[in-house]
Amino acid sequence: MVAIYCAVENCWKSTASKHVFPNPAKNMALFKKWVKLCGNERLYDMTPNKIFTNCRVCRNHFEDTDFLANNRLNRGAYPSKFLPEVVDIEMSQLLENIPSTSKADGRLVTPVMTTCITPTAGKY
Ligand SMILES: [Zn+2]
Numbered sequence: 001m002v003a004i005y006c007a008v009e010n011c012w013k014s015t016a017s018k019h020v021f022p023n024p025a026k027n028m029a030l031f032k033k034w035v036k037l038c039g040n041e042r043l044y045d046m047t048p049n050k051i052f053t054n055c056r057v058c059r060n061h062f063e064d065t066d067f068l069a070n071n072r073l074n075r076g077a078y079p080s081k082f083l084p085e086v087v088d089i090e091m092s093q094l095l096e097n098i099p100s101t102s103k104a105d106g107r108l109v110t111p112v113m114t115t116c117i118t119p120t121a122g123k124y
Contacts, residue, residue, distance in 0.1 A: 006058035009040040009084040018056030024048035039084035
């Protein structure tokens, strides 16, 4: 049996009960919202279907009021607690405009030296 980890960044150790993502076929907007809130870059490389079948979010990220009496999530509920700082990505960009290794762009930019500081006689 494969252990299922919480999809939220830095929360894989959580032992709280896990909840599946919203079905992307039924509610893509809510699904994307979950993915965004998880702040987990690994999710961006996965297809919505794969996330839906393989990933879970643990109960720690939900309010008690997000749950129904039978311990299922309310329709429309989304993670709201103990979340990483989410990079502000437009939701429409998510999963369409997948960032691959955008962090590799940290090249040092050598400052352009101003060569023309010839001291001229101060005249107006
Ligand atoms: Zn968690």
